[in-house]
Amino acid sequence: MLFCPQQLVRVRLQALLSAPCRSPGYWHRSSWTLNTRHALQHALNHTSTIQQQGGYERTAGDITTESSESEPKQDATTGNSDQVASSSRRTYKSVGPRGVPKMTVKKILFREGLRTSYGATVHQRLNHEIQREGRKLSDKSIAIATSTRGKSIYSAQQSSLKTWQRAYEEVYKAKHYKRKINDPSIIPVLNKTGEVLLAKIQEDCSGAFAKFWHTSERDVKARHWQALAFWLLQNDVKLFLNFLIVTMKGTERPDFTMVTDCLLYVDNFYYEELKDWTTGRNSHGYPWVIEYCLRPSTWPVVSPPQKGIRLYIRRARPYGVRLAFRTMKARGIQSKPETQLCFVNRFTQLGDANRALSALKLLPRLKDPAFTMDAQGVLRHCCKLLTLDTVEDGESGRNFRILPKLLEMGVRPDRDMMNVVLANAYKTGDHELGADMLQFMTSQDYTFDSYTYVTLLTNAVLRGDQARTHELIREVDTKEEIRKNPYVANKIFHAHYVFTAKHMDADVDPSGVFYSMLDMYNKLHDITPLKELLIIPPHYKAREEGANTPPTPMALYIMIATYFRCGSRISTVQRIYSRFAELVKQGHPTIAPLAATDHTYNEFLIALRKSSRAMHSCVRIVEDMLQPRADLAIEHAKPSYRTWAILLSVFLWHRRPAAAEKIREMMAKHEVPYNDVTWNLIINGYANAQKVQETAAAMKAMEAQGFTLDSYTMKSLRYLRDPERLWVAVDELDHAAQEADFAARSSTEQSPAAIEDALRDDLIEKGLQKLGDKNKAQD
Known part of the structure; x- marks a missing residue:
């Protein structure tokens, strides 16, 4: 029986199995929270250190038990990580820098259904990397590392990677420096079979070529993959991505280092061209290609190409990034x-x-x-x-x-x-x-810098604290370098606009405010764009010390808003808008960027809304914003909720309820939600039109959506000639709502009893009728 063939096979199979791995423990670190100021003081006075656990130096990939998240059950694209994870439960003794035994490597390859003849090459490459990096791998990491190496179509060809690296470096440098390849002899070229394969790729990459590729032997794939990849990278990068998707399917795949190099080449030189590109029936985009071809389940555990991992992190979608983070810690993948x-x-x-x-x-x-x-x-x-x-x-x-x-x-x-x-x-x-x-x-x-002063000025202006704002401006004036900073200068310019033009006092001369702002602008920026917008008076003489610096969009917007708020005729505003639209269409380098936000458009609407003759101009402005503008170098701004609210207020102000209702329908069509600004404008319009019932209904609707009546709401009610009627209408609405609610609750509560009573009466009536019929029959 000792030499029975069945017994011999059974003994050999049992020898391939190992004991299940022990459950890993969890390393915890106590957390503490200090008062913010005390914590900052503590951090400045002490240098905190984190104790290193264990007796050897670990990488981030080795710390597999510190994660609060478990390893994903299924890979995002292939769904085969369960197989690797479950198989890794059959563990081997942890191996240090001395390396992994050759027999262990062959056992893992056999268990994964891979050729054990590749064991010698995989063992040599794996141990070389372990010794070079000084890694100590867990049994689980050893299983994954061996399986990953064994699935490469170049598992048995160590020289192929050296050939690839020399050729890739030459191709990359030639592309980067825009020169010809110095030594074409080091670049793998297509033979006759390779040219046939290339024709299949060009004709039907996901069909005829995919069928041939997945039925070919590994040595055939290894012989032709590099030459095909180099030809496609240099001649048709989009077709190369389809080729890469096909060759990354299945158990046998190109070496991860080669795939990484190819995608880094594509990303560095063709990203702008490919970021909106799609392929396949499901219209997969470029991020999906990165996620699939660089999926974490294919990452080597020891010495993986870190640039490839970082490319995946940068381009992958949110779920892919989270998957990569979990996988690196769970599988012990080396990190930098x-x-x-x-x-x-x-x-x-x-x-x-x-x-x-x-x-x-x-x-x-x-x-x-x-x-x-x-x-x-x-x-x-x-x-x-x-x-x-x-x-x-x-x-x-x-x-x-x-x-x-x-x-x-x-x-x-x-x-x-x-x-x-x-x-x-x-x-x-x-x-x-x-x-x-x-x-x-x-x-x-x-030491306070420009960022500090911008923060302080922003807070002071937001709170309306003019004293604090002037104090900060005086402090900035004593520091020449900060005073010349464009962000600080723009913030000071904005502060003057807020406290003068935006909230102008009734007894202030508007023209004086405008020229004051214009003089300040002239010290900071070039005045030419304002002349091109036709808002500089002909008699204005620019200061000789005026700066030649082009204005920022914010500075230019402030001057446009100041010009409108300081008083201008409707015809002038219409003329300036026509000029503005023309310059935006032409792609003016200074004025066109204003179209990237809704702020300037809103200022035009505010300046025009007081005139009933300008209502059509207001509609035209919003139509211009809605019109697709593929010819612009910048992304044209769409109407915001504030833009729609201002347009709505135009028709409410001029008592055009039918037109206002159409605007509200358009807002619903474009899925623009109502907010407190929208409701306040609606209430303002109804109150101005003396529509008491509509005003009360709008106030109730505003509260029903979770918005509170604020000072702006109360200010709008001043237009009502008989405010007492409003509160009577509100009381009536409240009373009607209470009655409707009581009726609904009463109907809900009494409905079952009423139905039961009706059924009982019906049964009694039927019983009496039957009884009467019986009495008639007896008679």
């Missing part, structure tokens, strides 16, 4: 500091602060001296992350949500970070919190 910061940046763009913090937390464990928590590159990412910060109420009181966690990681805030913290404090609407942060910056001798 630049890749972790790429995750931080991408999650920040997606507004996912929690995952951005999780990626940043892994950075200290890479022990790279160039990427410590106080490195400039890391602090810049922290600044961007802090733009997502909010204030929340906790056990220790009101505090920021993100800032304490950054301080806990050992981040020492610099001035740029504190500028963002200061801006966040003011954004909360809590002026005291902002003042506290400002006092802290002063006590710690932070």
Whole structure:
């Protein structure tokens, strides 16, 4: 029995199996929250460090148990990660830098249904990378790394990767420097069979070629893939993407390094051309191609091409980015500091602060001296992350949500970070919190820069604090470098506009306000664009010290708004709009950018809405905004809710209810929701037209949608000649609503009883009728 063939096979199969892996533990780190100011003080006085767990240096990929998220059950595109994950439960002993035994590699290849004859090459490449990187892999990571290497069509050809690298470098440099290839002999060329395959690709890539490719032997694929890839990259990049999609299907795939190089070439030189490109029946776009061809399930565990991973992170859709982050930690894929910061940046763009913090937390464990928590590159990412910060109420009181966690990681805030913290404090609407942060910056001798003063001026103007605004302007005047900063200058210019032209006093001369703003503008910017817009009076003489700097869109908008608010005839406004539309159509370098937002269009509407003769001009402006403008170099702004609200107010103001109703229908068609501004304009129009019932109904509808009656609403009611009738109408509506509600509840509550009574009466009546029939029969 010992030499029984069946027994021998059984023993050999049992030897291939291993014990199930132990459940990994979880590493926890206690969290703490300090008062914001005390936490900042603590961070400046102490350098926090994070203890390194274990007896060997780990990479971010090795920290697989620190994630609160489990490995995805299914890959986003192929759905085959369950197979790898489940098979990796049959584990081997963890292997250190000395490498993986050859027998272990062959067992894994056999279990995955791959050729064990590739075991020697896969074993050699894997151990070389492990020893070079000094990695210690878990048994699960070893299984995934071996499986990934074994599925490459170049598993048995180590020289093919060297050939590829030399050829790719030459092709890339030739494209980058726009020159011819210096040594064409190193570029793989198509033989006769390759030319036949190329014809199949050009004729029907997803049909005839795909069928041939998936039925071919691995050595055939390896022989032709490089030559086809190079030809398509240099001659038809869109066809190359279709070719890559086909060859990335199935178990046997091109080497991940080669795929990465190809897509980096495509992304660097053709992204603008391909970002809106689609392919296939499902119209898959360029991001999908990146997600599919660089899917995380194909990433090598040891020494993966980090540029390819970062390309995936940059271009993938939100779900793909989250999948990549989970997969890297769950599978122990090696990571670099630049890749972790790429995750931080991408999650920040997606507004996912929690995952951005999780990626940043892994950075200290890479022990790279160039990427410590106080490195400039890391602090810049922290600044961007802090733009997502909010204030929340906790056990220790009101505090920021993100800032304490950054301080806990050992981040020492610099001035740029504190500028963002200061801006966040003011954004909360809590002026005291902002003042506290400002006092802290002063006590710690932070030097205020242009960003700081822009933040302070913005807050002062927003609160309408003229005294504080003038104090800051005087402070800026003493600092020449900051005074000349264009952002600070524009903010000061805007402050003068808000406190003079926008909210003009009744006893102020409008022309004096306009010329005052014009003189200030002339000191900052070139006056030529204003002349081209025909809003400079002929008798105005520009100052000799006027600047030649082209105006920013904000400065130009302020001057247009000032000109209209300081008084101008309707015919003049119409003439200026015609000139403005003409310059926008021509793509004027300074004036055309104004069309990218709705602000300038809204100013034209506000200037025209007081005249009943200009209603058609108002409609024309909105029509111009709705018209597709593919000929413009910039994206033309669509009407915002404020634009629609102003147009609606035009017809309400001039008592054209039918036209106003059409505007409301158009708003519904374009899915423009009502907000407090829209409702206040509607109420203003009804009140001005002395429509008491409609005004009351609009007020009730406004409250029903969750908006409260504010000072603007009350101001609109001044137009009513008999305000008492309004409150009577509101009371009547309330009473009618209460009666309707009571009737509905009564109907709901009494309906079953009423039905039961009706049925009972019907049964009684039928019973009496039957009884009467019986009595007649007996008689």
